[in-house]
Amino acid sequence: MSQEVKQESSVWRFFKGLWATFSLFGRVFRILLLVALVLGLLLGIVYTLDLDEKVRDQFEGRRWELPARVFARPLDMYEGQQLFADHLEEELKLLNYRSIDKPVETGQYQRQGNKFVINTRGFQFAEDKEPARSIKVNVANGKIASLAYADGKNPLDLMRLEPVLIGNFYPRKNEDRVLVRQKDVPPLLVSGLVAVEDRKFYEHQGVNPMAIGRAVVANLKAGHTVQGGSTLTQQLVKNFYLTNERSWHRKLKEATMAFLLEMRYTKQDIMEAYLNEIHLGQDGDRAIHGFGLAAQFYFNRPVWELKPDQIALLIGLAKGAGYYDPRMHPDRALERRNLVLQVMLREKAITQAVYEESVKQPLGVSEKKPSGNSPFPAYLDLVRQQLQRDYKEEDVRSQGLMIFTAMDPIVQLTAETILQNRVGRLERAERIPKGKLNGALIISSVQGGEVMALVGSREVRYAGYNRALTAQRQIGSLVKPAIYLAALGDPKKYNLATRISDGPVTVKLGSKKYWQPQNYDRSNMGAVTLLKAITLSRNTPAVRVGVSVGLDKVVQTLHDLGIGGDIPAYPSILLGALEMAPIDVQQMYQTIAAGGSYSPLKAIRSVMNPHGQVLTRYPLTVKQIASPEAADLLIYAMNQVTVVGTAKELGATLPSWKKVAGKTGTTNDKKDSWFAGFSGQHVVTVWVGRDDNKPTNMTGGTGALKVWADLFKVLPTKPLQVANSSRLVWIDVDQSTGLRFNPACGKAVRTPFIKGTQPQQMSYCAAPESATEVVEPVRDAAAIPPATAKPVVAPVAVPAKKPADPAGWIDDLMK
Numbered sequence: 001m002s003q004e005v006k007q008e009s010s011v012w013r014f015f016k017g018l019w020a021t022f023s024l025f026g027r028v029f030r031i032l033l034l035v036a037l038v039l040g041l042l043l044g045i046v047y048t049l050d051l052d053e054k055v056r057d058q059f060e061g062r063r064w065e066l067p068a069r070v071f072a073r074p075l076d077m078y079e080g081q082q083l084f085a086d087h088l089e090e091e092l093k094l095l096n097y098r099s100i101d102k103p104v105e106t107g108q109y110q111r112q113g114n115k116f117v118i119n120t121r122g123f124q125f126a127e128d129k130e131p132a133r134s135i136k137v138n139v140a141n142g143k144i145a146s147l148a149y150a151d152g153k154n155p156l157d158l159m160r161l162e163p164v165l166i167g168n169f170y171p172r173k174n175e176d177r178v179l180v181r182q183k184d185v186p187p188l189l190v191s192g193l194v195a196v197e198d199r200k201f202y203e204h205q206g207v208n209p210m211a212i213g214r215a216v217v218a219n220l221k222a223g224h225t226v227q228g229g230s231t232l233t234q235q236l237v238k239n240f241y242l243t244n245e246r247s248w249h250r251k252l253k254e255a256t257m258a259f260l261l262e263m264r265y266t267k268q269d270i271m272e273a274y275l276n277e278i279h280l281g282q283d284g285d286r287a288i289h290g291f292g293l294a295a296q297f298y299f300n301r302p303v304w305e306l307k308p309d310q311i312a313l314l315i316g317l318a319k320g321a322g323y324y325d326p327r328m329h330p331d332r333a334l335e336r337r338n339l340v341l342q343v344m345l346r347e348k349a350i351t352q353a354v355y356e357e358s359v360k361q362p363l364g365v366s367e368k369k370p371s372g373n374s375p376f377p378a379y380l381d382l383v384r385q386q387l388q389r390d391y392k393e394e395d396v397r398s399q400g401l402m403i404f405t406a407m408d409p410i411v412q413l414t415a416e417t418i419l420q421n422r423v424g425r426l427e428r429a430e431r432i433p434k435g436k437l438n439g440a441l442i443i444s445s446v447q448g449g450e451v452m453a454l455v456g457s458r459e460v461r462y463a464g465y466n467r468a469l470t471a472q473r474q475i476g477s478l479v480k481p482a483i484y485l486a487a488l489g490d491p492k493k494y495n496l497a498t499r500i501s502d503g504p505v506t507v508k509l510g511s512k513k514y515w516q517p518q519n520y521d522r523s524n525m526g527a528v529t530l531l532k533a534i535t536l537s538r539n540t541p542a543v544r545v546g547v548s549v550g551l552d553k554v555v556q557t558l559h560d561l562g563i564g565g566d567i568p569a570y571p572s573i574l575l576g577a578l579e580m581a582p583i584d585v586q587q588m589y590q591t592i593a594a595g596g597s598y599s600p601l602k603a604i605r606s607v608m609n610p611h612g613q614v615l616t617r618y619p620l621t622v623k624q625i626a627s628p629e630a631a632d633l634l635i636y637a638m639n640q641v642t643v644v645g646t647a648k649e650l651g652a653t654l655p656s657w658k659k660v661a662g663k664t665g666t667t668n669d670k671k672d673s674w675f676a677g678f679s680g681q682h683v684v685t686v687w688v689g690r691d692d693n694k695p696t697n698m699t700g701g702t703g704a705l706k707v708w709a710d711l712f713k714v715l716p717t718k719p720l721q722v723a724n725s726s727r728l729v730w731i732d733v734d735q736s737t738g739l740r741f742n743p744a745c746g747k748a749v750r751t752p753f754i755k756g757t758q759p760q761q762m763s764y765c766a767a768p769e770s771a772t773e774v775v776e777p778v779r780d781a782a783a784i785p786p787a788t789a790k791p792v793v794a795p796v797a798v799p800a801k802k803p804a805d806p807a808g809w810i811d812d813l814m815k
Contacts, residue, residue, distance in 0.1 A: 054241065054257075059265065059273070064289075065171035066179065066400025066610060070374070070383055071163035072407040073605070074125070077137065078158045079147055082716040085114040085139040087410045092118070094164045094409055096300040106132050107305050114139045117150055121302065123162035124612055125404070130160050142716055164409045167374030169384070171397050174285045176372055178292035178303075179400065179610055182272045185303050188349065189291060190271060192315050195347035196340050198232040202267055206233045206258030233258040235318075236274045280317045281325065286372040288321070298326065300366045308350055309358035312340040313365075326365045334363055377463035378456030379407055382583075382603045385469070390616055391607075400610040405603050406450035415441050415453045415711060416460040422707045423458055423688060430697050437696065439688040439707065440468040442586040443715075446681055448620050449590050449599035454583075465691075468582045473672045473689060476576035476700070477537045478585055478665035479558070481592055481634055483546045483574060484534055486557040488630035490549070491757045496531040496633055497738035500541035507547060507571045515571055517543055520666070529738055531751060534637040535645035537664060539575055546574035560625035562587035562598055576665065585676050586685040592634060593661075593678035596626030629727045629754040635661050636723040636752050638677070646701050647675065653709045659719040660712060664700030671695050673703030680718040684708060723752040734763035 075091055077083070089111055092099075097109050097118070109118040115138050122132035134150035147156050170176060182190065194201045200208050208231050230238070237257045261270060281288035281297055288297050294314050295303040306314070316336035317324050326333035338359050345355040374380045383405060387396055395401070419441050427437040443453040456466035465471075487494040502525040507515040519539045525532075533541035546554050551569040558567055563584055567573065580588075583601065591598045599622050607616040638661035642650040646664045654660065662677020671693055676685040686704040689696055696703060723730075731753055733739065734746035738759065741748040745765035753759075 056264065059240075059261070059269075064177060064179075064276070064400075065173060065175065065398040067171060067176055068169040068396050068399070068401040068403055069165060070167040070169070070380060070403045070405060072166050072405060072409045072412075074123075074130075074163045075161040076158065077144060077147055077160065079144055081144045082142060083139055083144050084142050084716070085111075085116075088116065088137070088139060090410060090413070091161065091164070095121075095162065096296075098301075103134070105305060107301055118161075119150075120159070121162055130162070133159060135159060163404065166376050166405070166407060166409065167380040167383070168372060169396050170286070170372070173287075175287045175289055176283075176293055177276055177289040178296065179276055180272075180290065180292035180303055182268055182275065185275060185291065186306055186311060188308060188344075189275070189303070189306070189311050189315070191349040192311055192340070192344050193232065193271075193274070193318075195349045196315050196343050197235070197318060199347065201232050201271075204231060204233075204262075206260075206262035207231060207255045230254075231258065232274055233261055233270055236270060236277060237261060239277050239279060240273070278318055279321055280314060281321045283369055283372055297370055298365045300370060307358075307361070308344075308354050309337065309341070309361040310364060312344065312358065313337040313363065316340045326363050327369070330363055330365075337363070373463070375461060376407070376409075376412060378460070378466050378468060379405075379412065379451075379454045379603070381456065381463075381466045381469055382451060382454055386602060386604050386618075387607075401615070402608040402610065404605045404608070406445070406448075406452055406605055407603065408452040411443060411715065412453040412455075414714060415443060415455050418710045418714075419455050419686075419707055420458050420460065422710050426688065426696075426698065426703055426706065432690070432696065436690050436692070436694075437688065438467060438691055439686065439704075440466075440471065440582045441687075441707065441711070442468050442582055442685045443711075444586060444590055444601055444683045446590075446593045446678060446683055449587075449594070449601045450605070451586075451601055451603045452682075454603075467687065467691075471581055471687070472579040473581075473687060474576055474667040475578055475580050475585060476665035476667040476672065476674060477539075477542075478588075478663055478674050478676055479573065479576045479578060480534065480537065480542050481638060481663055482557045482561060482588065483542055483549065483554055484530065484637070485561075485592070485596070485626055485630055485634050486549045486553045487530070487545050488633050489557075489627055491629070491754050494530060494545070495753055495757050496529060496637060496751050497733045497753070497759060498530045499527045499738045500530060500533055500544055502526060502528045502533070502538050502541055505540045505543050507543065509571070517575055529733075529735060529749075529751075531637050531640065531749075532735065534634075535640045537641070537646045543571070543574050547571060557626075558588070560598065561591045562600070576667065582685050582687045585674070585687075586683065589663075589676040589678060589685060590683045591625065592631065592638075593683045594622075595628050595635070596624060596631035598623045598625045628725070632723055632725050632728055633752060633754065635720070638663055639720060639722045642677065647677070647705055649701065649705060650709055650712075654712055657719050658712060658717065659722055661720055661722075662708070664705060666699040666701075669695045670697050670699060673698040673705075674700045675704040675708045677708065678720065679712065680720045682715060682717050684711060686711075727755060728752040729755050729758055731758045733759065737763040739763035 092109050097107050099111065100108050101110060103110050103117055103119045106119050106121045109116055115136070117134070117136055119134045120132055122130045135156060136146070136148050136150050136152070137144060138146040147159070149156055168176065198208070200210075234254050237254050241257060276290040276292065278291070279287060279289055280291065280294040283297070288294055291314055292303050294317070295301055295306055295310075298314070299306065299310055313326060313333060316333070316339070319336070323329070324333045324336045341350070341355055341358050344350045345352065350358070383403060387403070391401070419439050423437055423439045427434065430437075438458055439455075440457070441453070441455040442451065444451045454468050456468040457464065502519065504524065505517065507517070509515055517539050520537070525538070528538060528541060530541070530545070532538075551571065551573070554574065555567045555569050563580065567578065570577070587601050590601060599620060602618050604618050606614055606618065608614050639659060641647050641664070642660050642662055647662055650660060650662070658679065660677055660679045662675055665674030665676070666672070671689060673688040673696060674686065678684065686707045688698065688703040688707065729752070730750055732741035732748040733751045734741045735749045736746055740759050740762045742763040742765065746763050
């Protein structure tokens, strides 16, 4: 018995000890479990706080990297404004206005002959708001004859069409979007999204457990994913913050962030972010985000002009933009759109009548994708150059800047067509291998120096080598106006009647080094007036005047006209042995056209942020670099170039009222053909040549001038007012002597003079002979910096019999 008791007590002690051991481990386990729970809770709190910070940082900060958008000028419309009916319609098409019989909505127009009814969209330009209007426009003889409201009840003095989008600077990720606010989108878009994607959007707190449960059951029954349970908020979180990874961890993170988003922000904030974030298509590397851009990408219209069937199509794309792409898979897209319409009807977002009308509609997607690439890449290069002076590249590509430029899209398109057509014809005429001849063209306004159009190549739609901005080519005789402007700035010594020898000239460069330039035709016209030397682009008179004035003075004049960089003070620059890009030539002639007033050429008028606040304005700046009187005389002489000189073809080509001025330029071996000139409104530079620098067999007059003339035939412009300033007086001058015309002999040439500098002496009847002289710098001109070169003119040969010289012009020239 005792043995049994002992055994029993021993077993009891064993189990008792075992229980005690388990109890001890249980307490440890419970403690560990409690610690784990506390640590897990703390980690969960830290994790949640970290997610909350991420949610707030991006949602309250800069939510997206937004491309900069570049716009042309808005089209000002008022009675008397220069405008052709075809140009107005072309601009409406560029703005994606739709031609219909009876305009009833914004973005529509009707044309009957030269009369238009337009329902404009309006736009916001900083503090200046242009409202949407319904207007009537009558165009006649290249001008707006009348402008009024369509109802005829109120007068309309001035209005503007919104500017054409001409390009974008994209973020590094190549995401593209047009930001919209909820108040700017059709209410049906919001109600349709809620009906199709998240019926309980306004009730849940970011996650809808019932929807998740239904989705799980449906997916289990089907054996694969057929239904999703994500709310709009979860979809936004996935697109905004997360990757497409499929895991429970990501889903948990998504749900947590959706809850946090709902806790901190209103439903309107979340809906607005969704409208702008959702991925709705792809254009190559460019991702189409948000309904604002999708409306333009698929239907070429702003989001507020969408119809119910179009809204349904875009909502359907939210489920899978690639799978339901209406251009790639129209049948799928149509089926999906009609399903969306059914759901919208069931949820009472649309009426039965709207549903029946909408399902009848075709997809209506524009056949061609609106390209994300600029149709005007050359002009965009100029915009980028100007932006780089004031903005970092990163900011330009990410801050959603709105850049308003001076580009005139109609003038741009006109210039492109003309350059392409004429260069092609010149190429064939000169039997140049196909595609080898190229060109560049720049147009700016006389007043203000705003660049209205820029063509950098015959391949106008492709970004690449921009000849207008970067092609450094010798300019030939285009330099001569700078020489004569420098001379005319000294009216006591030079005027348009000053006579210069056209004979051979030798410039001493140094010990036993000479330069002997010749006239283009190798002829000698004797003594010619300065006016005739300019008009006929004579070389030796230009060299004589340039050396007499001083190479340093000529170089300084070029700098004053707007040419930057180092210009070596070599005598050869007097005949254009100087390389410039067409944009540099344009700046030079811009300053001349503006009467010697320098204004830096500019493309940009202002820059705004996405909220409409003006960040930078680019106002007109003016610096008078030459006397207005000297500029007046030079402009008159350059006008004569187009009347009786090397560009006299313009006199026969253009209407008599289209008075212009300009200068031809040809380089050695006819490698470069130039023409630069201006009317009273426009300055235009044209270059034609080959990239391989081979000869073209064209002068400035037979090449670039043709392009220039073609442009000015059709360009609405104002004529040049030639030498009508009160600062000038007109005198009949004898061309052979430069003195007042003597009715008894000689030929009268009516010539302008600065008041007080006109010749007083009557011409004699015996013309003086010309002299041949050497222009000899004091020291080696090739080695002297511009500021120290002080050339003098020294005669080496005089006529055997010195002619009468009552005017003293020979002595003056020889001093």
